[in-house]
Amino acid sequence: MDKRFEQIPVSEKLDGVIDHCMEQLHKEQKSKRKKWMKKTFISLGTAAAVFVCAVFFGASNPNAAESIPLIGHITRLMQGEQKPAQEYIQESNGVKITVSEVTHDNHWISMNVVFYSKSGFPQEMYASTSGTECGLLEFISEIRFDFYDQTIADSSYMKGSFTDENTYSGKINIPIDQRIPASARKDIKIPKEFDFIWNISIIYDWPYDLWEYALNEEKPYHTSFLPNNGFGGTWDFQFSIPLNVNQ
Numbered sequence: 001m002d003k004r005f006e007q008i009p010v011s012e013k014l015d016g017v018i019d020h021c022m023e024q025l026h027k028e029q030k031s032k033r034k035k036w037m038k039k040t041f042i043s044l045g046t047a048a049a050v051f052v053c054a055v056f057f058g059a060s061n062p063n064a065a066e067s068i069p070l071i072g073h074i075t076r077l078m079q080g081e082q083k084p085a086q087e088y089i090q091e092s093n094g095v096k097i098t099v100s101e102v103t104h105d106n107h108w109i110s111m112n113v114v115f116y117s118k119s120g121f122p123q124e125m126y127a128s129t130s131g132t133e134c135g136l137l138e139f140i141s142e143i144r145f146d147f148y149d150q151t152i153a154d155s156s157y158m159k160g161s162f163t164d165e166n167t168y169s170g171k172i173n174i175p176i177d178q179r180i181p182a183s184a185r186k187d188i189k190i191p192k193e194f195d196f197i198w199n200i201s202i203i204y205d206w207p208y209d210l211w212e213y214a215l216n217e218e219k220p221y222h223t224s225f226l227p228n229n230g231f232g233g234t235w236d237f238q239f240s241i242p243l244n245v246n247q
Contacts, residue, residue: 092233094118103244124207204230
């Protein structure tokens with residue numbers, strides 16, 4: 001710096017003005033920080049209040065809460081609910097099959113199934129003493145796991161009940177252990193989630209009386225038990241199956 005500037009006299013008033021300006025600037029910055037913190041706490045308090053109100057509103061008015069997206073979402077989170085179960089639908093020859101809530105426990109695949117027949121069901125499917133108690137549906141299909149490179153012939157039964165004359169709802173359980181040969185199982189580690197193919201070709205309806213007779217251990221020996229003709233078609237499913245962590 002040029003030494004001539006050092007020789008220029010500076011008024012004490014100017015020093016005071018500079019000190020005053022610096023003090024004011026400091027106060028303004030401090031005031032802005034306070035205002036920012038105040039706004040932040042107000043926002044957090046408002047969010048907390050909305051959350052608490054949403055919880056109480058959802059608990060007391062679940063139907064109304066579900067119609068309000070934000071509150072409905074908060075209510076489902078608080079109740080430990082996940083997003084609605086994904087549905088898989090296939091339709092062939094007047095028969096619609098809807099699959100949902102598919103999970104596995106390393107030994108069994110479990111799924112909910114709704115079977116709709118446009119033509120209805122034969123009367124033999126119904127128990128004579130009940131309007132909902134009925135026989136079973138047998139699904140003839142081919143299955144495939146993404147961790148095992150072979151297609152497997154499968155026959156699994158659906159146990160359920162009639163919700164109306166055209167609709168049969170129930171559950172199907174497919175045994176993983178029994179479908180994969182023992183020689184291959186020892187080298188296979190079932191992943192937490194895997195892709196699964198389920199191609200259905202025939203669905204037999206087992207009359208109630210015949211099915212009950214087939215399950216009777218004291219029955220006389222017969223070479224075969226045959227269901228009705230059932231339903232033929234093509235219902236090809238493919239979905240990912242997660243591990244059921246609740247079991």
